[in-house]
Amino acid sequence: MLNKLFLAVFSFFALSVPSFSQSFDLNSAVLPELPAVKAPLPYGPTPVTPPGVTIAVYSTDETVTFESQAKPAMDARINALKAAGITTLGGRVVELGNDYSFVIDYIPTVKNGAALPPAIIVETYKNGASYWLDSEAKETMNACVSNFRAAKLPVLGSYLYDVGSDSAFAVDYLVKNVLRPTQEYDVKFENYTGGKFTFESEAVKNVPAYIALFKQAGVPAIRGKAVARPDGDYAVAVEYVIKTNKYGARPQYSVSRYDSRETFTFDKEALKASKAALPAFANAGVPPLSAVVRPEGRDYSYSVDFLVGNIYQQGGVIPSVAIETYQAPETFTFDSEAKKALAEKAAAFSAAGLPVVGSAVTGELGSFTYIIDYVAKAGQQGPVYPQLPR
Structure with missing residues (x-):
């Protein structure tokens, strides 16, 4: 029994001692991998990577037969874009089907303060009226065009269009x-x-005339061409360039409408009164555009469209002018008395710089009164009286 125990202990030391007896070398020692420790960086602003410049590509549907023809056309278009205030980065001729065209690289932004391209909007005005005679529609249209130009707003074109069997403009x-x-x-x-x-x-043949209209208005026209209309006729298409931003359109002027209080038995009487109302608006410093006759019950009246300047502020937009209403506080036994008081009050308003553009005597025997519609400009104080709801 003792012999067996001795042999077991001897065998353990005989096998283990060589391992313990090996020499230890620091250079050959392998240390276990330890997790990295992040040292705190010195305090400083967070690094910001400046955004890259966006590059856009201008392309066209114009084609030429030979590659040698495309290069001069491309150079001419680059010059046109530069003249419009656009920074170009060169271009290249490309194949388009069996023909050749070109593309131009450009920067699609301009800095604040750049004169070109301009910030403009193309608007279309329609007064909503229809005319039985084309001649009447054309006469009203021509007068309207003159009114736009008198208000210093460039007109690109005017035209008649069909509304059922009638015409409009x-x-x-x-x-x-x-x-x-x-x-x-x-x-x-x-x-x-x-x-x-x-x-x-x-x-x-009319392409140069349309391009000239844009250039006269200070809007760079890049090119023009003839295009087919849906009705089978032809029109002129003009490509132009503007500047804008993400906040949307803010037109300098808007169209507003005044509905007269006067009523007439016949539409011809209302039409005559509407034409007489236009100079009254112009004399009041409010650019009129056109007037339309409208039914008022069994009678007729009229409305006047006019231009209003938009004053943009942080809280919204304020119209440069507005049509306000004055309701006379007194009553009269006879309408003749009310008419006389109305004329005197209208003269007082005009003398105070509040031009009158409309009025009416209302009521019945024993309780006649009158109403005055006048022009008030932004920041201008009118009479402090209750306003009559329209």
Whole structure:
């Protein structure tokens, strides 16, 4: 028994001692991997990577037969874009089907303060009236165009269109876009289509005239071409460039409408009164556009469309002018007395710089009174009386 125990102990030491007896070398020692410790960095601002410059590509549907023709056309277009205030980065000729075209790299933004491209909006005015005679519609349209131009708003074109068996008119005009100030503005290419021509050659002939209209208004026109209309005729399409931003359109002027209180038995009487009302608005410093006759029960009245300047403030937009209403506090036995008092009050309003554009005597025997509609400008104080709901 003792012999067996001795042999077991001896075998353990005989096998283990060589391992313990090996020499220890610090250079050959392998240390276990330890987790990295993040040392605190010195205090400083968070690094910001400046945004890269966005590059856009201008392309066109224009084609030429030979590659040698595309290069001069591209160079001419680059010059046109530069003249419009756009920074170009060169271009290249590309194949387009069996023909050749070109593309141009450009920066689609401009800095605040850049004169070009301009901030404008193309608007279309329609008064909503229909005319039995084309001649009457055309006469009203021409007068409306003159009123736009008198208000210093460039007119691009005007035209008649069908409303059932009657005719109506429309006027395309330019108005300044009062952009909200930002450090940069976006460059945007737009297209305007106008005119109506029976033959394509007529449209082609009128392209320079339409381009000239844009240039006279200070809007860079990049190119123009003849295009087919849905009705089978032809029109002129003009490509132009503007600047804008994400805050949307803010037109310098808007169209407002005044509904007269006067009533007439016949529509011809209302039409005559409506034409007489236009100079009254102009004399009041409110640019009129056109007047329309409207039914008022079994009688007729009229409405006047006029331009209002928009004053943009942080809280919204304030109209430069408004039509306010004065309700006389007194009553009269006879309408003649009310008419006399109305005339005196209207003269007093005009003398106070509150032009009168409309009025009416209302009531019945024993309780007649009168109402005055007058022009009030932004910041101008009118009479402190209860306003009559319209």
